[in-house]
Amino acid sequence: MREVFQQELREVQDRLVEISGLVADSIENATRAFNESDVALAERVIEDDNRIDALTVALDELAIQILARQQPVARDLRIVVSALRISASLERMGDMAEHIAQLARYRFPEKVVPKSLRPTFVEMGRLDVEIARRLTELLRTEDIAIAEYIRNEDDKVDELHVSVFDKVLGEKWKGEAADTVDATLASRYHERFADHAVSIAKKVQYLATGDWIPADD
Amino acid sequence: MREVFQQELREVQDRLVEISGLVADSIENATRAFNESDVALAERVIEDDNRIDALTVALDELAIQILARQQPVARDLRIVVSALRISASLERMGDMAEHIAQLARYRFPEKVVPKSLRPTFVEMGRLDVEIARRLTELLRTEDIAIAEYIRNEDDKVDELHVSVFDKVLGEKWKGEAADTVDATLASRYHERFADHAVSIAKKVQYLATGDWIPADD
Numbered sequence: 001m002r003e004v005f006q007q008e009l010r011e012v013q014d015r016l017v018e019i020s021g022l023v024a025d026s027i028e029n030a031t032r033a034f035n036e037s038d039v040a041l042a043e044r045v046i047e048d049d050n051r052i053d054a055l056t057v058a059l060d061e062l063a064i065q066i067l068a069r070q071q072p073v074a075r076d077l078r079i080v081v082s083a084l085r086i087s088a089s090l091e092r093m094g095d096m097a098e099h100i101a102q103l104a105r106y107r108f109p110e111k112v113v114p115k116s117l118r119p120t121f122v123e124m125g126r127l128d129v130e131i132a133r134r135l136t137e138l139l140r141t142e143d144i145a146i147a148e149y150i151r152n153e154d155d156k157v158d159e160l161h162v163s164v165f166d167k168v169l170g171e172k173w174k175g176e177a178a179d180t181v182d183a184t185l186a187s188r189y190h191e192r193f194a195d196h197a198v199s200i201a202k203k204v205q206y207l208a209t210g211d212w213i214p215a216d217d
Numbered sequence: 218m219r220e221v222f223q224q225e226l227r228e229v230q231d232r233l234v235e236i237s238g239l240v241a242d243s244i245e246n247a248t249r250a251f252n253e254s255d256v257a258l259a260e261r262v263i264e265d266d267n268r269i270d271a272l273t274v275a276l277d278e279l280a281i282q283i284l285a286r287q288q289p290v291a292r293d294l295r296i297v298v299s300a301l302r303i304s305a306s307l308e309r310m311g312d313m314a315e316h317i318a319q320l321a322r323y324r325f326p327e328k329v330v331p332k333s334l335r336p337t338f339v340e341m342g343r344l345d346v347e348i349a350r351r352l353t354e355l356l357r358t359e360d361i362a363i364a365e366y367i368r369n370e371d372d373k374v375d376e377l378h379v380s381v382f383d384k385v386l387g388e389k390w391k392g393e394a395a396d397t398v399d400a401t402l403a404s405r406y407h408e409r410f411a412d413h414a415v416s417i418a419k420k421v422q423y424l425a426t427g428d429w430i431p432a433d434d
Contacts, residue, residue, distance in 0.1 A: 064298055071288040081281055081301065168394050177385050180397040
């Protein structure tokens with residue numbers, strides 16, 4: 001029984017790694033679509049989100065079946081419950097990528113944000129992609145040094161998020177209301193994407209160290 | 218054993234009802250603070266969110282203990298897993314109330330949105346409070362007619378959310394960039410609050426009808 005359980009846990013882990021990889025692809029495509037006004041790529045991200053959603057649904061179903069069949073307790077139980085939570089966060093990260101792609105599609109052939117903000121969004125996008133790639137590695141290796149790295153990268157995303165508002169609210173801002181709306185939403189989506197990654201990283205970290213923080217943080 | 222389990226499920230339900238009631242209080246206070254620039258009330262909402270967070274953590278811990286002790290299967294298992302998900306959504310609803318309160322505090326003594334948008338936000342706030350109150354009732358009574366009602370109310374919130382953008386992007390909009398940013402964020406928070414309620418309502422509905430939708434939708 002124990003061996004079957006370990007095998008099932010590996011299956012859960014493999015699927016989390018797979019979904020995280022797809023989320024990383026999506027945010028890479030979404031931020032490129034956003035920064036380069038590539039509407040075909042934006043459409044693809046929107047399409048791909050259905051697959052991410054379906055995979056998280058299937059993973060949740062597997063986790064529930066494992067709970068029913070294996071009746072895990074203690075740390076084993078917490079691992080399965082964590083998988084459900086990580087799955088939910090990955091699903092939301094996919095949604096954030098989709099939202100960014102939708103902004104790109106909506107504004108096409110225009111770019112979503114005016115010139116003065118583009119370097120900031122390019123950098124936020126680069127950080128989000130980096131965070132998603134490292135998150136995939138964290139889920140695969142459980143190397144908790146990566147969790148720390150992700151938190152630091154998230155701090156940089158938060159700083160850029162604040163800097164977007166500084167620019168939009170500054171005297172030099174010449175954007176129209178539509179630019180202000182889009183910059184506000186886009187910045188929020190980039191920031192939330194990284195937040196979810198930090199939330200997952202914390203769960204992996206606490207599982208690895210034996211601590212446990214049950215709340216979504 | 219079965220009787221103990223039923224008793225524990227009732228405890229979970231009671232706690233969900235309690236948290237949902239606090240979330241309803243918070244959104245009522247937050248929207249009032251927002252619409253009336255009541256900074257003391259805004260502070261209270263921000264303070265109260267710590268309590269909501271602590272209660273959801275405690276509830277999650279109880280649910281995990283029930284899984285470990287009672288080893289539920291089939292529908293019983295899905296009820297406990299649903300409780301974990303509902304708890305996460307309530308926690309996020311509390312966060313949205315807090316974000317709305319933070320906007321009110323930040324802009325004090327000014328009002329957050331210019332006059333032309335105030336009736337829209339008063340109505341969105343009224344709907345969010347109504348949705349939260351009915352959600353609490355749904356969790357208490359499991360009367361699934363309420364779930365349908367909540368979905369309809371959410372449609373109205375979505376329409377108002379779109380109408381905020383129509384106004385902000387319309388020719389008559391005279392708001393500064395700060396007004397545009399705040400209206401965009403505030404509208405998004407109101408809309409997300411209702412989305413989470415719909416997500417919870419669906420879970421209760423599917424549990425009651427024997428169907429099951431595992432994904433966050």
